[in-house]
Amino acid sequence: MDDAIYDNTHRAFLQALLATQTLTFPQAQTLLAKIQTAADPSRPVPPNDILREEFTSYITALNEAISPFDFEIRSTLHQSRAGEEIWALVNVQSDGVTQMATHLVVEELGFLRRVLDRMFEVNNTQAREVMAVTGHEALQCARVGSGRESGVGATQGEESQARVVGITQVQAEKVMAGLVKEGWFEESRKGWYSLSPRALMELRGWLVDTYNDPADEDGEEDDEEARHQKIKFCAACKGIVTVGQRCPDLMCAARLHDHCVGKMWAAQGRREECPTCKKEWKEPGMVGENAARRGRPGAGAGATRTSNGRRRTSGMNTDGAVDEESSDD
Numbered sequence: 001m002d003d004a005i006y007d008n009t010h011r012a013f014l015q016a017l018l019a020t021q022t023l024t025f026p027q028a029q030t031l032l033a034k035i036q037t038a039a040d041p042s043r044p045v046p047p048n049d050i051l052r053e054e055f056t057s058y059i060t061a062l063n064e065a066i067s068p069f070d071f072e073i074r075s076t077l078h079q080s081r082a083g084e085e086i087w088a089l090v091n092v093q094s095d096g097v098t099q100m101a102t103h104l105v106v107e108e109l110g111f112l113r114r115v116l117d118r119m120f121e122v123n124n125t126q127a128r129e130v131m132a133v134t135g136h137e138a139l140q141c142a143r144v145g146s147g148r149e150s151g152v153g154a155t156q157g158e159e160s161q162a163r164v165v166g167i168t169q170v171q172a173e174k175v176m177a178g179l180v181k182e183g184w185f186e187e188s189r190k191g192w193y194s195l196s197p198r199a200l201m202e203l204r205g206w207l208v209d210t211y212n213d214p215a216d217e218d219g220e221e222d223d224e225e226a227r228h229q230k231i232k233f234c235a236a237c238k239g240i241v242t243v244g245q246r247c248p249d250l251m252c253a254a255r256l257h258d259h260c261v262g263k264m265w266a267a268q269g270r271r272e273e274c275p276t277c278k279k280e281w282k283e284p285g286m287v288g289e290n291a292a293r294r295g296r297p298g299a300g301a302g303a304t305r306t307s308n309g310r311r312r313t314s315g316m317n318t319d320g321a322v323d324e325e326s327s328d329d
Helices: 007-018 025-039 052-069 094-102 106-122 133-141 156-164 169-183 195-212 223-227 258-267
Strands: 071-077 085-091 185-187 190-197 244-246 285-287 303-305 312-315
Touching: 007 025, 007 052, 007 085, 025 052, 025 285, 071 195, 071 244, 085 195, 106 133, 106 190, 133 169, 133 303, 169 185, 185 223, 190 195, 223 244
Parallel strands: none
Antiparallel strands: 071 085, 185 190, 244 285, 303 312
């Protein structure tokens, strides 16, 4: 790395990003202003003097420096904050979920996987795509029997152990709080937990591999199969949609982030119609916690199949317990 391009201010910025994991542009302006001022106290730098072009040059230089170590600084737009741009340090090679949970013991890894299964299987049906869990649901995942239970990032022996050993609700609360603090989960004002922008960037490939059915051997999927994929992408920006809008036709796979809707209409010559099926985009369905009826995810949403071929009704019973799996036999 050329010292004229990469200096101690870049190193300080990278260290700060390692500590915070994510940054917005205003936060980066403040951080870089402090770093540059510390580097040359005789020339104080106000945050507003840090322009986007300079910030971009820092990101470019840092990515060149860290790419040999399989890291990259990437950006995405926050789905719930009016398209606020977020930058995060992402591991581009390792198993994302393992990276997410390196400090967890095997039983806690199993709990994390059950929470993700609750988000993307039980609370993600054709009728309602919530892709979030309440605090109550997260605690229910502490016990074994509430998810796919494959043992995230575990060896075969550890995986078997994770299948038969749950954790206490106190442990579950601690794990959830830790994942929120570390920026993997976000908790909404209404108490729903969902994956953060950083997690969606880091776990993108893993989510698709885990929850979407593979393509046919010829690399193609029929239309019916494509409609039932759990992980869907924005028709405008191609990012994963866990909060946003869906085509009014529930059989259509088209999804849009709220902040991408206007861009899509502009690209279509102001035609407010589904980019896939061409149906008028009137009273679209919701994706995210707003898709939950009466604040309860997946209530009455029917059944979804698990990977073992059993049928699980999505949502909760009237007493608040998770519905049990039932066999087709």
